[in-house]
Amino acid sequence: MAKVFNWHINREMDYPYAESRPEKQFAIIFNINRCIGCQTCTMACRNTWTFSPGQENMWWNNVETKPYGGYPHNWDVKLLEKLGPQTWSSDKTYTGQTIFEKAPDGKRVLGHMPTEEDWAHPNIYEDTPAGDFVESTILPEHSLWMFYLQRTCNHCTYPGCLAACPRKAIYKRKDDGVVLVDQSRCRGYRECVEACPYKKAMYRPTTRVTEKCIACYPRNDLDLGSRCVVACVGKIRMQGWLHSPDKSDPTNPVDYLVHEAKVALPLYPQFGTEPNLYYIPPRWAPRDFLKQLFGPSVTEALAKYSDPDKKLFGLLRLFGTTQTIISRFEVQDDVAIGFDRADRELVRVPLEEPFWERPEYDKKHDVVRLNEP
Amino acid sequence: MRKRRIFVLLTIIFLISVVLTWLNVSIATAVETEIVSEYVESDLPLADPNATLWEQAISIDVPLSGQIAMPPKNPQASASSMRIRSLNNGSWVAFLLEWEDSTQDFGGGLLDFKDSAAIQFPSEEGEPFYCMGYSKGLVEILHWRSDFQLDITEGAPEAQNIYPNMWMNNYSVGDQATFLTGQGSGNIMSLASRITPVEDLVAGGAGTLTTQPHSDGVGWGEWDSGTWKAVIGRPMITIDVEDAQFVSGMSTSLAVAAWNGGNKEVNGKKAISTWLSLKINGPKGAASETAGGFGLPYNIVFTVSWLVVLVMGSAVATWVIARRK
Numbered sequence: 001m002a003k004v005f006n007w008h009i010n011r012e013m014d015y016p017y018a019e020s021r022p023e024k025q026f027a028i029i030f031n032i033n034r035c036i037g038c039q040t041c042t043m044a045c046r047n048t049w050t051f052s053p054g055q056e057n058m059w060w061n062n063v064e065t066k067p068y069g070g071y072p073h074n075w076d077v078k079l080l081e082k083l084g085p086q087t088w089s090s091d092k093t094y095t096g097q098t099i100f101e102k103a104p105d106g107k108r109v110l111g112h113m114p115t116e117e118d119w120a121h122p123n124i125y126e127d128t129p130a131g132d133f134v135e136s137t138i139l140p141e142h143s144l145w146m147f148y149l150q151r152t153c154n155h156c157t158y159p160g161c162l163a164a165c166p167r168k169a170i171y172k173r174k175d176d177g178v179v180l181v182d183q184s185r186c187r188g189y190r191e192c193v194e195a196c197p198y199k200k201a202m203y204r205p206t207t208r209v210t211e212k213c214i215a216c217y218p219r220n221d222l223d224l225g226s227r228c229v230v231a232c233v234g235k236i237r238m239q240g241w242l243h244s245p246d247k248s249d250p251t252n253p254v255d256y257l258v259h260e261a262k263v264a265l266p267l268y269p270q271f272g273t274e275p276n277l278y279y280i281p282p283r284w285a286p287r288d289f290l291k292q293l294f295g296p297s298v299t300e301a302l303a304k305y306s307d308p309d310k311k312l313f314g315l316l317r318l319f320g321t322t323q324t325i326i327s328r329f330e331v332q333d334d335v336a337i338g339f340d341r342a343d344r345e346l347v348r349v350p351l352e353e354p355f356w357e358r359p360e361y362d363k364k365h366d367v368v369r370l371n372e373p
Numbered sequence: 374m375r376k377r378r379i380f381v382l383l384t385i386i387f388l389i390s391v392v393l394t395w396l397n398v399s400i401a402t403a404v405e406t407e408i409v410s411e412y413v414e415s416d417l418p419l420a421d422p423n424a425t426l427w428e429q430a431i432s433i434d435v436p437l438s439g440q441i442a443m444p445p446k447n448p449q450a451s452a453s454s455m456r457i458r459s460l461n462n463g464s465w466v467a468f469l470l471e472w473e474d475s476t477q478d479f480g481g482g483l484l485d486f487k488d489s490a491a492i493q494f495p496s497e498e499g500e501p502f503y504c505m506g507y508s509k510g511l512v513e514i515l516h517w518r519s520d521f522q523l524d525i526t527e528g529a530p531e532a533q534n535i536y537p538n539m540w541m542n543n544y545s546v547g548d549q550a551t552f553l554t555g556q557g558s559g560n561i562m563s564l565a566s567r568i569t570p571v572e573d574l575v576a577g578g579a580g581t582l583t584t585q586p587h588s589d590g591v592g593w594g595e596w597d598s599g600t601w602k603a604v605i606g607r608p609m610i611t612i613d614v615e616d617a618q619f620v621s622g623m624s625t626s627l628a629v630a631a632w633n634g635g636n637k638e639v640n641g642k643k644a645i646s647t648w649l650s651l652k653i654n655g656p657k658g659a660a661s662e663t664a665g666g667f668g669l670p671y672n673i674v675f676t677v678s679w680l681v682v683l684v685m686g687s688a689v690a691t692w693v694i695a696r697r698k
Contacts, residue, residue, distance in 0.1 A: 052552040053532050053544055106446030116482055166445060166640050167580045183558040187582075189640040190483065191445060203483045205535050207555030207563035208520070 001100075004158060007245050008269035008295065009094035014101050016108060016163045022177035026155050026215045027242035027254045028229060029264045031280040031319060033305070034236040035148040037127070039063055044231035045152070049214070054206030057119040060213035061152045061228040067289060068125035071151075072118035075199040076268065079112045080292075086270040088296045098272025099160055099197055109164045109195035119202075140302075142284040149293075150236070152228060153200040153213035154267070154275030155179045161212070164195030176241070177276065178215045186210055197271040223325050223341055235320025241327065242276060251328045253315055253338075254278070261312050263305045265294035280305055314351055322347045376694045383690050391679045407650040408433055408627065410459035410466055412657075417460050417467040420593040422602035427469050430458035437472075437631060437644035442504045443579050450644035451633035455490070461653055466619050467592075467606030468492055470517075470629065477596040478634030480520040481535045486634035487520040488596075490603050493628045494617035496575065500626050500648045505576040513617045514574040514582070515590040517603045519634070522570035522594055529565050570594070571605055575615040579641065585613060601631075609653075621655025 003012045004019040045061035062071040070076060079099070080086070086096040099110040129146035137143050155172075159179050162170040169185040170192060172178070181192070181201065186209040192201040193210060201212045216226035224230070229237040240254030248259035257264040257278065264278035281290045281298055283306060290298045308316065314331030318338050324346050326338035331351070338346045361368055411430040418424030435457055439450030456471040470490050480487035493514045495501055501510025524530070533541055550556045555563030561572060561584045571590030576582045589611045594603035609619035617625065626648045632638040 056532055056539060106444055108444050116484060167582060183554045184560050188562055205482050206530050206532055207553050209555040209560055209562055211554065
């Protein structure tokens, strides 16, 4: 067992392999406030990668409803139950145990193996809210609430799947941090399926090996965003190359959102895998629930998101505006500009959407404008 | 007179022990750890675990215990012993393994694991670490698998067979090997068709297990009333440098393992034995059965040695008794 530093939990922890961070890390920021649950991302991934025999129950990208939904069902609460108390100190250090530290005797990782049926209903409890119905509901916390949680493989810095594989059939790429299952080396032991806290390693019974989200790395290699990112109708996703906190670049969109503005938070940091998907929490959900999901910085993140400065405001305007990964961004007086890795301008959007008001009666043509044809 | 009786008694004991040793009868009972591969003139029953020819081989019962050397561990292994016997005909060597398993499991869905058994040989002389060898002591493993055997009898697994009540979409272009990524990458687990249920692998320590591109192993398994019987065989000489090579008369080692799919046993979660001795018998009277040195048949050297011992022992005893008089 090696000692590695996990900045999500602000301390060292046990991991079977030594610390080895990639040169840059594949990462996606999700703005939960904007998701409409249309599942276009899910279908984009499905139609690209998991439409073949044996993959019927595979959804590398899924969108589930919180608090009651989950694919596979109860993937999070079952593991949280086994993990025991998840406490944080006042300086935001995790004082509970990670899934590596709490590994049972004879195993490398504390995990949960779902049943076959758990995978069969990806939209279970879709749009099922919690709380009491009242006539009206206002911020900061709605009395009747639910939200969509969009999930793909987190391409963790310290993956549970990689740690659990007894034969090193899972590896993390040094250049971009993408975690992959070697299809020629896997022998279908399914230790990874049990060990991944987020349940994104999935067994394929027709080929007897395990598959997982590959971050659309063939697209990333061409500087194009992953399919789930670029297909997003609600423009809730921003993909980029994340660096560790000490190497953060404030002109890099994901570095800025995670390390500078700190509005984007990791999912279940207490598992200890240092996941690389980050979420801007929904403004209307109860804070206790959000803190269990995203850690102790929820209040500050929501405060910042609710009252953004110009730079953050501008960056939020760039979400979903280009198929290419934005490597650098700038916010000038009234525009936000995104640049690719060769520093060519990709996209330029105004901070305020232009607005024209046209009178109902057009004098010139002597006609009344109707709302629809 | 008393000393004369002692002398006679000693001589009789000597003679009896010579005769018993000549006839290969054990005087004391010990735990059996040697498997003798019996030589037969005919073809070996490589696909028939119930063939009567197997009765020509002496079987031994070997205790198995759960693997607990490294995670994932299996302290509560399902199989507690395995019966092993072996035949060879100078070209092929085959092993019949029998072990208890209350359920017949072939794998299938996410939570289904297969029954299987394996034999491990050192690639070269010696006994490397019995848990899969180590970097300087490779082992060859022949792994009979019930899921590979089912592929032969019923074809490669299909989702409709594993989940009979599931609604299946039209897969459009999804049948091609490219989209069956295990198949496209040449993984033995995912072959569209196969001819042997026995996998041939090499390992140099836990986690290094690697399937050989060409399997020299053949075999077949049958399950009946809570017992698996599996034949595992291969040519005695192969061209793979990492394979163990067998010649008549040699002594080597082997170890066995068993997995009960019904007990979720897979990878390191298995029941294993320690190293056992394996003697490959050749044809009787063959030149290969020399005691070494004289180049004479083993029997004659053996007999002469014992006669020498007997005569010298008697002479010593007589001298001692005479001295005491």
